[in-house]
Amino acid sequence: MLTITPYHFLILSILLVGVGFLGLLIRRNILLMLMSLELMLNGINIALITFSRVGNNLDGSIFVFFIMTVAAAEVAVGLALLVALFKKRKSVLSDDMALLKN
Amino acid sequence: MTSVDFLFWIFAILSVGGGVCMVFSKHPVSAAMFMIVSLVGVAALFVLLEAFFLAVLQVLVYAGAVMVLFLFIIMLLDVGPNASKQKITHLKTGMIGITGSLLLISTLIFIVENGGGTSNFVHSELPMQATNSLEFSTNISAFGYGLMTKYMLPIQISGFMLLASMIGVIILSKRSSPHDDA
Numbered sequence: 001m002l003t004i005t006p007y008h009f010l011i012l013s014i015l016l017v018g019v020g021f022l023g024l025l026i027r028r029n030i031l032l033m034l035m036s037l038e039l040m041l042n043g044i045n046i047a048l049i050t051f052s053r054v055g056n057n058l059d060g061s062i063f064v065f066f067i068m069t070v071a072a073a074e075v076a077v078g079l080a081l082l083v084a085l086f087k088k089r090k091s092v093l094s095d096d097m098a099l100l101k102n
Numbered sequence: 103m104t105s106v107d108f109l110f111w112i113f114a115i116l117s118v119g120g121g122v123c124m125v126f127s128k129h130p131v132s133a134a135m136f137m138i139v140s141l142v143g144v145a146a147l148f149v150l151l152e153a154f155f156l157a158v159l160q161v162l163v164y165a166g167a168v169m170v171l172f173l174f175i176i177m178l179l180d181v182g183p184n185a186s187k188q189k190i191t192h193l194k195t196g197m198i199g200i201t202g203s204l205l206l207i208s209t210l211i212f213i214v215e216n217g218g219g220t221s222n223f224v225h226s227e228l229p230m231q232a233t234n235s236l237e238f239s240t241n242i243s244a245f246g247y248g249l250m251t252k253y254m255l256p257i258q259i260s261g262f263m264l265l266a267s268m269i270g271v272i273i274l275s276k277r278s279s280p281h282d283d284a
Contacts, residue, residue, distance in 0.1 A: 004110045009151065010214050012114050016121060016144075018207035023125035025199030026191040031130055031176060035137050038168065039121050042144045045160075049153045058236035062248050064156055068163050069260045073267035075168050079175045080274040086179050 009050040016043030028093045030085075034078050041071050110150055117143030130176045134169055141165045155242050 016039055023036030045064045052060025086092055120140030127133040141164045148157035191199070236248045249257050 003104065004107050007214070008110065008114075009147070011211065012118065012147070014207055014210040014214065015118050016140075017210070018203045019118060019121040019125060021206050022199050022203035023121075025202055026196050027125065028191060028195075029130060029181070031172065031179075031181065032125075032133055035124060035133060035172065038137070038164070039124070039140065042117075042141065042164075045156075046144060046147060046151075049148060049151050049156065052238055053151050053153070056238045058238050058244060058248050059252075061153055061156060061238070061245065062236075062253055064153075065159070065245075065249070066253075066256060066260055068156075068159060069264065072163055072168060073264055075171060076271050077267050077274075079171060080271040083175065083179065084274050092179060092181050 006050050006054045010047060013043040013046040013050070016040070016046065028095055030082055030092050030094055030097075033094070034075065034082075038071060038075065041067060106150065109146070113143045113146040113150070116140070117147065130181055131173065134172050134176060137172075138165050138169050141169070152240050154240055155245055 020036045020038075020040030020043060023039065024033050027033055027036065045067060048060045048064050048067070052058065052064075082092060085097070089096055117140045120136045120138075120143060124133045124136040124140060127136055141160065145157045145160040145165070148154075148160055236244065236252065239245075
């Protein structure tokens with residue numbers, strides 16, 4: 001068995017981004033879509049820390065810090081919007097948000 | 103196979119498997135629980151990459167604050183019983199989603215393996231280090247030094263962004279009161 005290289009971490013981060021993208025595309029529940037977004041951001045964080053570690057450069061790690069800040073703010077605003085939407089539409093499914101469809 | 107390799111495979115399976123179970127779980131509460139498993143696995147991978155501060159931050163911010171917020175909203179909206187009765191997705195959307203994400207994964211792996219594919223860049227000519235870059239360090243003080251010197255403006259902007267999002271959330275949750283006076 002070969003030992004772990006940065007390549008393995010990059011493949012893992014790609015897999016996490018792919019799984020998050022899959023969840024974002026197929027789920028109908030907007031809560032689950034927000035969680036999939038978080039998963040994609042986590043995959044990107046792993047790639048950034050790997051590059052930061054390999055390139056001996058702290059800037060990538062500081063970028064991860066800012067991504068975490070933005071993700072926390074994004075979740076707070078997204079969930080508040082979702083609660084406001086739920087009070088108006090009585091649903092959290094993306095199928096029911098079809099005002100522009102017809 | 104050293105012990106670090108063993109830990110890598112354990113936490114890799116934990117994070118990706120938690121993500122897959124999250125995407126395909128019917129009940130939102132169990133999806134949130136699988137998400138916590140995945141986030142803790144990612145935090146352990148940060149430890150393997152020697153980013154200890156970010157690992158602690160990952161557990162505190164994501165597994166602590168963000169997922170608790172998610173669980174509170176799931177319980178507040180009470181979407182559990184309704185959502186578990188229906189299918190999680192339509193067949194057509196599922197096929198499109200699986201095709202799209204497989205395309206994304208294979209494209210990204212192709213790029214990683216070929217170092218950018220067909221580009222005729224001479225990679226050795228690129229500067230290996232950005233100008234006035236900070237050395238990687240496991241020390242928190244190096245992190246704080248970087249934040250307070252090179253990244254002074256971004257940290258102030260992100261603080262302002264947090265304030266703006268807090269005000270936005272307050273206004274949004276006041277608007278949606280039962281007596282709609284807006």
